[in-house]
Amino acid sequence: MPEDIKEKLSELGREALEILEKADTVAEIENLRIKYLGKKGLVTGFMRQMGSVSAEERPAVGQVANRVKTDLASAIKSKLEALSDAEEAKTSLDVTLPGRRHRRGHRHPITRTLNEMCDIFIRMGFDIAEGPEVESDYYNFEALNFPKDHPARDMQDTLYINDNVVLRTHTSPMQIRTMEKKKPPVWVVIPGKTYRRDSDVSHTPMFHQVEGLVVDKGITFGDLKGVLTVFVHQFFSPDTPLRFRPSFFPFTEPSAEVDIGCVICHGSGCRTCGYKGWLEILGSGMVDPEVFKFVDYDPQEVSGFAFGVGIERVAMLKYGIDDLRLFFDNDLRFLKQF
């Protein structure tokens, strides 16, 4: 009989703890306390039955009863504390307050664009080369088939250091320097600063270009189209339309300008594209045999193509920047957007 009571008492305790475990509001726990430990509670009820237990056995049963009672009471207490802690924590944490931020720097959009472009060409197997920004007339013009006193020189307003030294007007001089140094195959892109004597809404006297040059046996105009198509599709998007249009550069023959479908209006015509639906982004062409003569390449043996992309231009299109001069104002409010 006493064993039975002890068993039932323990059972009652386990049952109560199980319910407590699942309870998650103060009200539920209070109900539970009343149910088991209240004056008319189940555990209290058992205690009242002590009278039916023999005197010898009473202490042992009493011990069990007390243990159940105190275990449950302390479990209730700690559960209530835990609940109130959680409650408190909930009220003092404001998840909408800004987090603890670290100041981060921002790369210039020109650098970002330049790196992105170079990465595309590196993936295609191009090497990277760089060259002097102050160049001799020979590399900047002469060897690129811009003879002195040729109207083609009017295509680029030049900043001179003296009669024979200029601030390079394009990254193309490095075509010559590269070919002077190595024999084909040449796969090279040349990023860098370039300069022209021009300053207005659409020109800054310093700007950036990425030049490309591929020379090997059997390079075709189709290959030029292929490489530039890959570039445009990777840099803008795979569905960007592009077209190649005859043009003229003294160091390429045939020459082509490359237009892409306007990234703003998608060809329907807008202010950015002058209502033409197309945007000119780069100049290119097959390397002119005259240029090969300057570097001792045999035009019967090898052929090649070259191209030059203006970084500011494509960065403006990519990021929707509407004022060229922002690039060199270095306004932190501008830089922070990148």
Added chain:
Amino acid sequence: MLVTYNWLMDYVDLDIDPHELADKLTMLGLEVEEVHDRYEYLDNVIVGRVAEVQNHPRSEKLKVCQVETGQSTYQVVCGAPNVAKGMLSALALAGTVLPGGDVVQEVELRGVRSSANLCSEAELVVGPDASGVITFPENLNPGTKLRDVLKLTDWIFEIDITPNRPDCLCVLGVAREIAGMLSLPLKYPEIKIEEAPERAEDLTSIQILDPERCPRYVGRVINGVKIGPSPFWMVERLAGVGLRSINNIVDITNFVLMETGQPLHAFDLDRLDERRIVVKTAEEGDRFTTLDGEERIMGPEMLMICDGKKPVGLAGVMGGLNSEIIATTSDVLLESAYFNPVSIRRTSKTLDLSTDASFRFERGIDPQGCDYAASRAAALMAELAEGRVAAGVIDENPRPYKKLYIPFSPSRCNSFLGTKVEPQQMLDTLGSIGLAASGTGDNIKIEAPSFRVDLTREVDLYEEVARLVGYDEIPVTLPSHRGETEQPDPSRRLRAEIGEILEGLGLSEAISYSFISNDFCDKLDLPENDNHRKCVRILNPLSEEQMLLRTTLVPGLLDVLSRNQSFQVMDLGMFEIGKLFYAVDGQELPEEKWAVGGLMAGARADQSWNNKAGLVDFYDLKGVVEELLENVNVTAPVFIPEGMPVYYDQAVAAQVSVEGRILGNLGRITTQVANAFDLKDVPYIFELDLDSISAAQAGVRTFSPLPRFPAISRDLALVLDRKAEAGKILDFIKGLEEEFLSEVSLFDAYEGRQLKKNFKSLAFRFLYRSPERTLTDEEVNAVHQRVVDKIMANFAVEIRT
């Protein structure tokens, strides 16, 4: 270059939408930049009824008219003699841009408001009559647009002709391209001349003394011309390409220039001394007044057209005032010459005088076209100015044109382009623009037309095939790569790493112009002999602000701060990686050196509710430099307060070096320099030379095994003179050869009331560790005591208790 649709129609029968034509020309290499609706300006010109005409209160010639358009009534002050009550005329509303460029405006004319203009045919370039305002028949409704009445349509094409295509700098040239492209016949204007009995060669003579500069000179004589206005068709043609009518003779030379691309000049033969022409170079210093009234000083290589005694024209550039056509001119000597392109270009550049003629000569005109253009103009002078064309052409041709045949191989062309065009199709295509072929298989010869100065080599013909077949038709392929690539350039890689590190440290990247103001050295207080003054100077800078190539990044960074401060951006960290340029004696090109510079100003972090950041100080700056160097594997940089440039506050700056190699410097700039750059705040800057960093880099990083046993730490606080350098003690400790001492760090520095005046306290933490076992307290105590003793023995310090 402007051409109009209607003018093109004179030579080729067009039946194509002008915008479609523009697209096709663009894809052919003649880039059409704009297509203008030529008569758009007539949109604001409407039929108006003159309801009332009153005399102007203050003018006898002017009338004040009320003109009704059905919608409103306009008051117009008008000087035309034929204006009359009840007439229908052309009313140009305010804002109309007339073909000559004049804009109709609301104005007061002698105190009377005039809000629109009544116009003549000539003013609107819709007809020849300039005598009075247009009179329309009675059956028109006031308010009708003039375009609807006159049914005028034309389009102006603005074409960007590349320097290699001078043959397209004329309407016939563009028509020739269109005809080839659309497979239409090209109609050259027919020339019919009834020559007079007198012979040209009896009336004048032409002598070329410099055949290199003037390989050909064609002259025709037209006697008895009557100078007067040109017929309307001529005025209309010229207006379409932006030229104003002057008189019939001058208009004819301009018209034929625009039509054929051959510049012409008409001399008043009576005003030529000895009635003859001599072509020779000028004497240096000769003075000559050109048509525009400017007196110009001749250089020794300039080609002049002279008469028997004096210069009368600047060959290929501009005629002279002394022989121009005037109202009384009767006999005309017409010049149609070919001048050496380089000679004309030099003259034009030297005198800074570019004309329609020089622009074409310097690009190369058709050497075979002189005769045709001269005859075309002579015929027009007979027709439009009642001139008598003297018999015969004087054609001085000391360097006759030689035909050029270019070898051409269809199969080479295909393999160059990556195409599979049928050989016959290639030849047909070339034939369509006048490139005649002879021969068979891959042994074809193509005769280059004399007007195509750009065709000299086989590759030039590949281009013709490519553009005529269409670049779109060339298949897109990818070249095969042989797999060889080069080692990445370490300098470029270092710059990329440095950029990433600085970005991570909270600095943003600036890109400044490489050229800077010519007074930057003074603004930086640099002494006369300072190395930074060895600047490369630009010969033709855009401004004084952009005159010198920079020898330091500092002024650029200070300008960046100044600009940002003007935008109320006060807290910032910036860096720039760029080249510096130093002039080197005896070297053609300057030395170009990569550098990295940084600037910090204002608060060290963005202010936030949980981050009350203080102001940037020297240690923030130094931390950035240390972090930067450590991350690019430059170990043990030494900072000493010596050898800093003068623009640093010498008390708050240092030079950084590694093993005696100076990398650069860092510190706070002086207030004086800050003021010179209009700064509101004195910033901290650093500048490091990238080659030196590169040279100081330790080799490839090698792995050190991680410790397997725990370290035991001991702290030591020392009191020492406040001017004593912590770095010396740290270096001393690091140099100690104690076997278990593995690390030492400085975890506290204190100056203040708890210490004696002029003393500071430095607290070091030592870590002791053995790679083989866990050390006991006793072992550590023993080592630590030795370390402490050595410090005490070598420095004037006390242990802080």
